[in-house]
Amino acid sequence: MAPTDESGQSAQHASPFGTTPPDRPPADGAAGPNVRMPRWLPRAMVLALALIAVFQLGSWAFHQLTGLLINILIAFFLALAIEPAVSWMAAHGMRRGVATFLVFFGLLIAIAGFVTLLGSMLAGQIIKLIEGFPDYLDSVINWINTTFHTELRRVDIQEGLLHSDWLRKYAQNSAAGVLDVSTQVLGGLFQLLTVGLFSFYFAADGPRLRRTLCSVLPPSRQAEVLRAWEIAVDKTGGYIYSRGLMALISGIAHYILLEALGIPYAPVLGLWVGVVSQFIPTIGTYLAGALPMLIAFTVNPWYVLWVLIFVVVYQQFENYVLQPKLTSKTVDIHPALAFGSVVAGTALLGAVGALIAIPAVATLQAFLGAYVKRYAVTDDPRVHGHRRRGAASSLVTRALRLGRRLRDARSGAGSG
Numbered sequence: 001m002a003p004t005d006e007s008g009q010s011a012q013h014a015s016p017f018g019t020t021p022p023d024r025p026p027a028d029g030a031a032g033p034n035v036r037m038p039r040w041l042p043r044a045m046v047l048a049l050a051l052i053a054v055f056q057l058g059s060w061a062f063h064q065l066t067g068l069l070i071n072i073l074i075a076f077f078l079a080l081a082i083e084p085a086v087s088w089m090a091a092h093g094m095r096r097g098v099a100t101f102l103v104f105f106g107l108l109i110a111i112a113g114f115v116t117l118l119g120s121m122l123a124g125q126i127i128k129l130i131e132g133f134p135d136y137l138d139s140v141i142n143w144i145n146t147t148f149h150t151e152l153r154r155v156d157i158q159e160g161l162l163h164s165d166w167l168r169k170y171a172q173n174s175a176a177g178v179l180d181v182s183t184q185v186l187g188g189l190f191q192l193l194t195v196g197l198f199s200f201y202f203a204a205d206g207p208r209l210r211r212t213l214c215s216v217l218p219p220s221r222q223a224e225v226l227r228a229w230e231i232a233v234d235k236t237g238g239y240i241y242s243r244g245l246m247a248l249i250s251g252i253a254h255y256i257l258l259e260a261l262g263i264p265y266a267p268v269l270g271l272w273v274g275v276v277s278q279f280i281p282t283i284g285t286y287l288a289g290a291l292p293m294l295i296a297f298t299v300n301p302w303y304v305l306w307v308l309i310f311v312v313v314y315q316q317f318e319n320y321v322l323q324p325k326l327t328s329k330t331v332d333i334h335p336a337l338a339f340g341s342v343v344a345g346t347a348l349l350g351a352v353g354a355l356i357a358i359p360a361v362a363t364l365q366a367f368l369g370a371y372v373k374r375y376a377v378t379d380d381p382r383v384h385g386h387r388r389r390g391a392a393s394s395l396v397t398r399a400l401r402l403g404r405r406l407r408d409a410r411s412g413a414g415s416g
Contacts, residue, residue: 075198080236247274
């Protein structure tokens with residue numbers, strides 16, 4: 001007789017094939033009261049929590065070190081740009097540290113001279129505008145009084161400005177913003193120092209850095225890394241060389257125009273246009289042309305139109321004639337790809353990304369081109385974009401033959 005529980009019901013479970021022993025789990029797979037947790041589950045949970053914690057910590061550290069990483073990236077590309085000059089000096093018997101110092105010293109002298117000339121020009125123009133401001137104000141007041149039949153006086157306008165709430169609030173905001181400006185200036189100087197130190201170490205210890213990097217790679221990968229490094233040096237140095245040459249040509253051309261128009265500070269303005277238009281992508285041309293047009297306006301308002309026309313015409317000449325010839329052997333990338341790389345670099349890293357986007361894309365394109373296998377393109381009109389003369393003549397011949405056949409068929413049908 002089957003055993004029963006306290007309720008008097010049978011302890012055996014019904015089954016299509018008979019009874020189920022009481023110590024066996026139910027046939028539907030439901031967990032019994034004595035089933036234990038798998039041993040791997042706690043370890044998996046701890047591992048998952050540890051991975052999440054490591055990811056969060058790494059993300060936090062990356063966001064905190066973003067500024068340092070960007071400075072290191074700038075320093076690396078700067079070291080690549082001066083690598084040819086440093087290597088040339090080192091090949092002639094000079095120590096790499098001394099050669100790097102001389103290159104940096106030359107760059108510092110050039111930048112300091114450019115900033116000094118530009119600052120003196122701007123200071124002179126500001127002083128000139130301040131001294132001539134009463135005359136400008138009198139001419140404007142006379143024009144308003146003549147046109148609108150008013151009786152404005154310069155004394156009334158000056159007193160109104162001095163006692164206005166707008167001027168008082170502007171002075172308060174300017175005084176409060178002095179500390180912020182000082183902090184930004186100190187932060188910018190610290191970033192420049194960081195970039196300079198890292199770029200100096202990258203350039204002076206370039207061979208040691210390459211040996212250290214190759215020492216952790218198998219021999220099959222070392223050649224690829226060294227080749228990529230060499231391509232990066234050639235493309236970055238070529239980019240700087242071509243841009244410097246175009247800046248020189250642009251500066252001379254704009255200097256000739258400004259000197260012919262009699263605009264003051266023509267050499268400095270020509271240098272400004274050449275440097276800014278070449279080393280600030282996309283908007284550099286318009287930013288560079290704004291300052292000469294502003295200075296030209298103080299001489300003669302009509303000179304602004306001449307400067308604007310010359311800037312636009314020269315930009316087209318540079319884009320379609322000068323730049324393809326100078327960059328065909330150094331940074332040979334399609335203009336659409338260059339523009340897209342600048343936009344992408346700006347979206348990722350701001351102004352820094354815009355500066356390093358073109359040499360980075362040129363390096364990547366050259367490196368991939370060395371490993372991508374290419375084939376001969378088939379001789380098809382759809383590839384060349386136009387039909388060959390022979391193909392066009394054959395089509396005309398076929399059309400004429402078809403027309404003759406149709407005329408013969410019609411004439412035969414008419415005679416029948």
